[in-house]
Amino acid sequence: MAETIKDLLVGNVNWAANTAKERPEFFSKLSAGQTPKFLWIGCSDSRVPATEITNAMPGSIFVQRNIANMVVHTDSNLLSVVNYAVKVLKVKHIIVCGHYGCGGVKAAMTNDKFGFLDNWLLHIKDVYRLHQNELDKIEKVEDRENRFVELNVLEQVSNLAKVSFVQEEWDAGEFPYIHGWVYSLKDGLVKNLKMSINSANDLEKVYQYQNK
């Protein structure tokens, strides 16, 4: 485990040397440009890096991460990433990947204060409110947290579908598909929540934009 800045820099030199040895074309090919087929919206948690857990190489996944993998419609950083991914890179799939044991989701379930972070956690608390009936009935705290993680991912998938320029892509063609995944820190496996959408049909009517 890297503990110091020096560890990271030495690690980089070693990684670059090994990669150049194992894949002689790697750097010349990737330095010419990127054509990722996937956009990943994940949690900032250090234990859930997109490329490592999917065994994918650099160049495969365009990435945006924040606390608890949220899609907030006033987050211009996230929206810029999504816009570039769908309009320019033309990614075929967008994956919202949450993870069990998510600190942000757990914090949002409590009544504790976390300073500045409270404002971000409010977005997660809003998701709790939407599913309060289901969540309040789950007695074991860990089970409730786990279900909240899943419901939060599904809500963020819906939030992506509400974005007008995502719907524009669907009007023009098949892609992108949006998927909801949850990663388990305990065994390293992804649970596919079986939600793969490429239309706004399942959204409430008020969110469905019309082509003019």
Ligand SMILES: [Zn+2]
């Ligand atoms: Zn997390």
